[in-house]
Amino acid sequence: SQQGEEDPQALSIQEGENATMNCSYKTSINNLQWYRQNSGRGLVHLILIRSNEREKHSGRLRVTLDTSKKSSSLLITASRAADTASYFCATGSKTSYDKVIFGPGTSLSVIP
């Protein structure tokens, strides 16, 4: 499986702090995506980074991709209580583009 794996599994921070989550994967990819899931809900797409990109920003989100290490990180700056959720990375391989696999996720708690 080319499943991405996030770490840490759980993260608890104070409001206003930055949160960093990491994702590792096993095979060559076309792109990597990050999603957010509030408890008991569907996932919401946050950001996509292509394999030829190294860094991407969207609002308070910053994503990096290191294809040599097969890893990505998601940084949420100036966290808010509303950022409390689970965050997942997802990858589609170069050989099986449509087969999108998700990692186990990082559960983020932002304490007001």
Added chain:
Amino acid sequence: DGGITQSPKYLFRKEGQNVTLSCEQNLNHDAMYWYRQDPGQGLRLIYYSQIVNDFQKGDIAEGYSVSREKKESFPLTVTSAQKNPTAFYLCASRRDRSSGNTIYFGEGSWLTVV
């Protein structure tokens, strides 16, 4: 509004019964997906379909079946062969490949075996 609709939201099944979860999208997306999520866990791919009348097994297809007779519909049947079906099931879709493989999710269906 455009989106992905899953039904029912909650479903109870007796052991030995087959149940079908509905997934409809009006986004005109080509690809559709079914994922299973166990409490506190990530998503595991059950089946996916790239076009009408075609679908592929994911990582945990055993005990499940799907059909893709229409572009907008991708129902999932949980058969009695699935020994531990209690889980949260998520349907998703993706536009054409030129848009990248950003996936859009429904709100999920909770299945409980009683």
